[in-house]
Amino acid sequence: MGSGGRSSSGGFCYREGRTLLLLPSPPESGVLGPGTKGSGEVFYNPAMASSRTRSVLLFKHATEEGLLGDGEIYALDGLTASGLRARRWLNELPKEIAGRISASMVDLDIEALNWAEKSHVRFPPNHGKGVLESVLGDLRVEVLSSGRHWVDIDPYGSPVKFVDSSMQSMARSGVMEVSATDTAALTGSSKTSLMRRYGARVRNDSLSHDSGMRVMLAVMSRIAARHDRSISPLLSVWDSHHLRVSFRVEKSISAANDFEENIGWRVFSPMEEEVSASMDSGLLPRGSLNGLPIHCMLPLNFPVDRLDPRVSGPLWINATGEMGAMSSMTVGSALESCGPDFVEDDPSGWDEKRFERERRVVSRSVRNISEESGVIDARHLIVVDDLSSWLGTGAPPSPTRIVELLKEEGHKAGVSSYGRPSFRTDSPWEDIVEAARSIHPPM
Numbered sequence: 001m002g003s004g005g006r007s008s009s010g011g012f013c014y015r016e017g018r019t020l021l022l023l024p025s026p027p028e029s030g031v032l033g034p035g036t037k038g039s040g041e042v043f044y045n046p047a048m049a050s051s052r053t054r055s056v057l058l059f060k061h062a063t064e065e066g067l068l069g070d071g072e073i074y075a076l077d078g079l080t081a082s083g084l085r086a087r088r089w090l091n092e093l094p095k096e097i098a099g100r101i102s103a104s105m106v107d108l109d110i111e112a113l114n115w116a117e118k119s120h121v122r123f124p125p126n127h128g129k130g131v132l133e134s135v136l137g138d139l140r141v142e143v144l145s146s147g148r149h150w151v152d153i154d155p156y157g158s159p160v161k162f163v164d165s166s167m168q169s170m171a172r173s174g175v176m177e178v179s180a181t182d183t184a185a186l187t188g189s190s191k192t193s194l195m196r197r198y199g200a201r202v203r204n205d206s207l208s209h210d211s212g213m214r215v216m217l218a219v220m221s222r223i224a225a226r227h228d229r230s231i232s233p234l235l236s237v238w239d240s241h242h243l244r245v246s247f248r249v250e251k252s253i254s255a256a257n258d259f260e261e262n263i264g265w266r267v268f269s270p271m272e273e274e275v276s277a278s279m280d281s282g283l284l285p286r287g288s289l290n291g292l293p294i295h296c297m298l299p300l301n302f303p304v305d306r307l308d309p310r311v312s313g314p315l316w317i318n319a320t321g322e323m324g325a326m327s328s329m330t331v332g333s334a335l336e337s338c339g340p341d342f343v344e345d346d347p348s349g350w351d352e353k354r355f356e357r358e359r360r361v362v363s364r365s366v367r368n369i370s371e372e373s374g375v376i377d378a379r380h381l382i383v384v385d386d387l388s389s390w391l392g393t394g395a396p397p398s399p400t401r402i403v404e405l406l407k408e409e410g411h412k413a414g415v416s417s418y419g420r421p422s423f424r425t426d427s428p429w430e431d432i433v434e435a436a437r438s439i440h441p442p443m
């Protein structure tokens with residue numbers, strides 16, 4: 001059970017980041033799965049705290065970069081449950097940004113909205129800025145009532161059914177964040193669900209979570225194109241049980257016309273002609289064809305056999321994040337915006353140690369993201385376990401060590417924030433092989 005305090009106004013008081021909330025009962029600590037709720041309860045999953053922290057940071061970056069216009073910001077926490085995501089935006093963003101936000105929390109569950117409102121009344125933003133309303137109804141209907149600069153879709157399971165109407169509601173320039181907890185489908189374990197919901201196939205290997213995020217982006221861009229919009233990824237994260245993609249949406253018929261340029265295939269154990277085509281399309285660094293890489297990407301018009309078990313897609317073949325957005329997510333900026341400072345008699349009942357633990361949770365939510373920002377567009381994402389088995393070199397190289405070696409050779413390389421020990425690089429394959437073999441010679 002999570003630590004927290006009984007509130008005199010009824011309910012249980014809990015804290016996430018710098019924001020306090022009321023719940024009808026104590027949260028289960030670290031619920032890892034998609035989570036469930038019984039009747040009379042409100043869905044709140046502490047395992048999603050890092051996702052909400054990144055949301056605050058991305059909101060700050062997007063506003064500072066002018067992605068949300070320069071006037072009022074209409075933001076929608078589409079499937080709000082406890083209301084915490086929207087409340088964290090208002091409470092943890094600087095007052096100049098929060099003061100521009102008019103946010104709506106939408107949910108079908110009146111109980112959830114009642115608790116979200118109670119939390120907001122009892123613990124309004126410290127700076128008193130920003131507007132927050134709660135809306136009872138179906139997101140697919142409510143989202144269409146006005147244009148939005150920010151839409152968050154965080155459902156149980158697949159987000160697909162919510163995306164079409166949400167996309168239509170987007171302002172000329174805005175940001176959408178979409179989570180999926182149907183990871184069995186997106187990573188290719190449940191093949192029929194993947195095909196039915198996302199129209200794709202994914203090889204269930206150590207890159208399958210990356211492929212799953214790329215499938216999500218491909219689906220988002222196809223839906224965007226239908227509504228004369230294009231997307232550009234800002235951040236894609238695999239975090240325990242869920243995948244989440246965050247992207248800019250812009251109204252542009254010409255960019256929408258070109259959406260297929262970002263879509264294609266990922267091929268495991270590619271043949272020489274596939275590697276060659278990948279290099280010709282700029283999807284793989286140029287190099288020798290003497291040794292072939294573990295994977296490569298191919299454009300959509302390359303003739304693949306969609307039933308070939310080596311092939312994943314259609315999926316997004318370009319960068320899954322943006323340097324500026326990712327580089328803004330440092331431990332320092334996370335703690336500055338979202339790290340709670342200890343106060344005696346905090347309504348949550350937390351002691352100094354518990355505050356310190358929450359600061360560590362906030363720090364961990366951005367682990368490796370800013371470090372990865374400079375290589376997010378690199379063509380190779382390599383899981384070190386795969387590399388050692390591919391090359392027969394026994395122990396996998398440490399991602400940090402191989403990155404150092406590749407950088408010494410003048411290549412772009414960086415440790416990845418992907419959920420398995422891995423690195424990204426733009427180095428030709430033969431240099432990666434040489435670096436790995438210099439660390440652990442073949443057995």
Ligand SMILES: C[S@@+](CC[C@H](N)C(=O)[O-])C[C@H]1O[C@@H](n2cnc3c(N)ncnc32)[C@H](O)[C@@H]1O
Pocket residue numbers: 043044045048052078079080081082083084085106107108109112137138139140154155156
């Ligand atoms: C996974 S929870 C959302 C968690 C929340 N975003 C957070 O950060 O804690 C999904 C919520 O969506 C609500 N919901 C399900 N279908 C909906 C729909 N069609 N329209 C609006 N809300 C819906 C549920 O009542 C539930 O509260």
